[in-house]
Amino acid sequence: MNQPLSTGCCIAGGGPAGMMLGFLLARAGADVIVLEKHADFFRDFRGDTIHPSTLQVVHELSLLDELLTLPHEEVRELGAQIGKTQITLADFTHLPTRCKFIALMPQWDFLNFLARHASRYTSFHLMMETDVMDIVEEAGKITGVQAKTPRGPLEVRADLIVAADGRTSVVRAKADLPVQEFGVPMDVLWFRLSRKPGDRTQTMGRFENGQIFVALNRGDYWQCGYVIAKGQFAEIRREGLESFRAKVMRLAPFAIARQDELKSWDEVKLLTVRVDRLLRWCRPGLLCIGDAAHAMSPIGGVGINLAIQDAVAAANLLAEPLLNRQLTTADLEKIQRRREFPTRLTQSLQLMVQRRIIAPVLGEQKPVTPPLALRMFAAVPLLRRIPARLIGLGVRPEHVSVPEKSRA
Ligand SMILES: Cc1cc2nc3c(=O)[nH]c(=O)nc-3n(C[C@H](O)[C@H](O)[C@H](O)COP(=O)(O)OP(=O)(O)OC[C@H]3O[C@@H](n4cnc5c(N)ncnc54)[C@H](O)[C@@H]3O)c2cc1C
Numbered sequence: 039m040n041q042p043l044s045t046g047c048c049i050a051g052g053g054p055a056g057m058m059l060g061f062l063l064a065r066a067g068a069d070v071i072v073l074e075k076h077a078d079f080f081r082d083f084r085g086d087t088i089h090p091s092t093l094q095v096v097h098e099l100s101l102l103d104e105l106l107t108l109p110h111e112e113v114r115e116l117g118a119q120i121g122k123t124q125i126t127l128a129d130f131t132h133l134p135t136r137c138k139f140i141a142l143m144p145q146w147d148f149l150n151f152l153a154r155h156a157s158r159y160t161s162f163h164l165m166m167e168t169d170v171m172d173i174v175e176e177a178g179k180i181t182g183v184q185a186k187t188p189r190g191p192l193e194v195r196a197d198l199i200v201a202a203d204g205r206t207s208v209v210r211a212k213a214d215l216p217v218q219e220f221g222v223p224m225d226v227l228w229f230r231l232s233r234k235p236g237d238r239t240q241t242m243g244r245f246e247n248g249q250i251f252v253a254l255n256r257g258d259y260w261q262c263g264y265v266i267a268k269g270q271f272a273e274i275r276r277e278g279l280e281s282f283r284a285k286v287m288r289l290a291p292f293a294i295a296r297q298d299e300l301k302s303w304d305e306v307k308l309l310t311v312r313v314d315r316l317l318r319w320c321r322p323g324l325l326c327i328g329d330a331a332h333a334m335s336p337i338g339g340v341g342i343n344l345a346i347q348d349a350v351a352a353a354n355l356l357a358e359p360l361l362n363r364q365l366t367t368a369d370l371e372k373i374q375r376r377r378e379f380p381t382r383l384t385q386s387l388q389l390m391v392q393r394r395i396i397a398p399v400l401g402e403q404k405p406v407t408p409p410l411a412l413r414m415f416a417a418v419p420l421l422r423r424i425p426a427r428l429i430g431l432g433v434r435p436e437h438v439s440v441p442e443k444s445r446a
Contacts, residue, residue: 040192042182045071045163046360048196050170050183050209052079054145055328055345056202057152058095062353064162065099067443068360071194072162073185075169075203079146079153086142086254086261087339090130090430092346093137098438102136105151110143111239111255115422116429118243120408127415129422130430140430142241142254145342168192170203173212173324180213180323197365198356199324202345205312207330213321220313220389223397224250225271226336227264228307231296233257244289245399245406251289262290263336267400271308279303311335313385319378320370327352327373332381335388337396338429344381350436351376357440380433387428 047063049056052074060072088096088110096102116128131138156162167188174182174193182195201209210217233255243252250265264286266274274282283297300306315332319325328345355372359365399406408416415421 040187040190042193042195043071044195045069046196046363047071047198047200047356048073048183048194049200049202051201051203051207051328051330052076052149052153052164052166053084053202053204053328053345054149054152054342055330055349056200057149057156058346058349059200059202059327059352060162060164061152061156061159062349062438062440063357063360064156064159065442066353066357066361066440067161068357069161070163071196072164073168073170073183073194074164074166077167079149081146084145085336085339085342086144086256087342088141088143088148089340089343089432090133090135090137090140091432091435092343093141094135094435095346095350095438097136099155101151101155105148106141108143108147108151109257110141111241112137112139113142113241114139116140116241116243116425118245120245120412121406123408123413123416125408125412125416126419126422127412128425128429129419130426132423133426133430135431140339142256144256165192170208173199173209178322180321183209197323197363198360198370200352201324201326201330202328202349203330205314205329205333207326209324210316210326210330213324213326215319215321215326216317217314218317220315220385222311222313222335223268223392224265224400225268225311226309227266227271227274228309229262229264229300229305230256230259231262231293231299232259237292245395246289247405248400248403249285249289250396250399251286253290262286262293264289265396265400268311275303282306309336313388315378315381315385319374320367322367325352325356325370325373327377331374331377332385334385335392337388337391338384338425340384340388340429340432343432344377344384347380347432347434347436348373348377350438354436354439361443376434383433384428 046069327348334341
């Protein structure tokens with residue numbers, strides 16, 4: 039058994055939400071412990087998109103130039119091929135932000151970057167390989183967590199516990215917070231194919247005959263996503279790898295020469311898509327943020343961005359009461375009040391795209407044609423600024439207002 043630890047804020051989960059919140063609170067002078075169950079950030083693909091509003095936050099922290107020295111691709115427009123029609127869906131070049139593009143960067147590079155900068159503050163502590171298993175509750179208040187580490191069990195006590203442990207949050211489950219789930223018609227299969235000299239550089243999406251395929255440029259390989267109807271993975275596996283490869287090649291002819299790279303199902307990872315939202319994001323002593331408060335659909339690739347925005351809002355509103363040791367449940371409720379509207383609106387738009395565009399394509403065996411709303415984007419370029427704003431900036435973008443108290 040490790041010695042119990044005591045801190046101002048204990049964050050379960052070192053993903054985008056947890057690392058950004060830990061960084062901002064430590065920068066503001068608060069004592070923070072982030073508990074991350076994995077040994078490092080190098081894991082399976084979990085999304086690569088750093089949106090203009092997140093880049094703006096990094097700029098406000100005076101770290102943008104350094105972040106952009108890391109390998110990344112800059113996506114200024116989002117396009118898709120729907121049937122035979124190529125359409126530009128979003129144009130980020132008019133956004134009122136410092137960066138008018140989405141940076142595609144492996145999430146582990148971004149998390150390592152945040153961890154490196156956070157650890158310049160002496161009040162920031164990141165404990166890897168620390169798996170939160172339970173909460174500690176006293177007289178109706180959550181006062182700590184219990185975790186498993188390679189050195190034995192650990193208890194951390196804190197004025198504030200933050201659940202940033204993602205869509206399968208243990209902390210939110212143990213705190214018994216009510217969740218609203220929304221129906222989702224799809225899952226995604228992720229795999230890699232090599233990128234060769236002469237390949238196009240652009241990230242691409244293709245909708246065709248009951249199938250949807252995306253390929254993200256990751257330098258020396260393509261991160262490929264093949265969208266399937268919900269729960270169909272078992273059947274696709276039963277049909278065999280050969281049949282799956284054939285499906286991919288029909289949508290992505292560049293894969294023909296690389297089909298041997300998909301040697302077994304071990305290389306194909308299933309993302310079970312879910313969309314849900316907590317009815318209450320907090321309890322006395324506990325706040326949930328990021329996917330732990332609201333799992334997002336992959337549409338628009340906005341999950342990381344919303345997680346970061348929650349973290350910025352939480353740091354702005356909670357740093358002072360936390361430092362003064364005067365944090366109340368009313369302070370925690372302010373985060374839900376601020377962030378629930380952007381979350382609701384974004385999820386509603388995602389559910390509409392799933393219903394109107396994704397589900398009909400997945401059920402259709404005939405050639406697909408773009409719906410009228412998407413054809414309008416091709417006809418009137420000005421309209422592409424609307425999805426660009428919703429995806430790139432989001433609703434109610436957050437700005438870092440919490441001052442730096444603790445000098446790095
Ligand atoms: C395959 C895939 C592709 C995606 N693509 C995109 C994309 O392109 N763009 C986008 O914006 N979003 C994408 N997403 C969603 C995005 O990854 C999430 O919305 C975002 O990461 C949420 O951040 P978070 O910090 O709230 O949670 P997470 O990123 O899930 O981080 C939670 C962290 O908590 C840790 N953890 C979990 N349980 C415990 C525990 N018990 N104890 C300690 N630590 C724990 C996890 O290891 C993880 O590091 C994708 C997700 C997946 C799975």
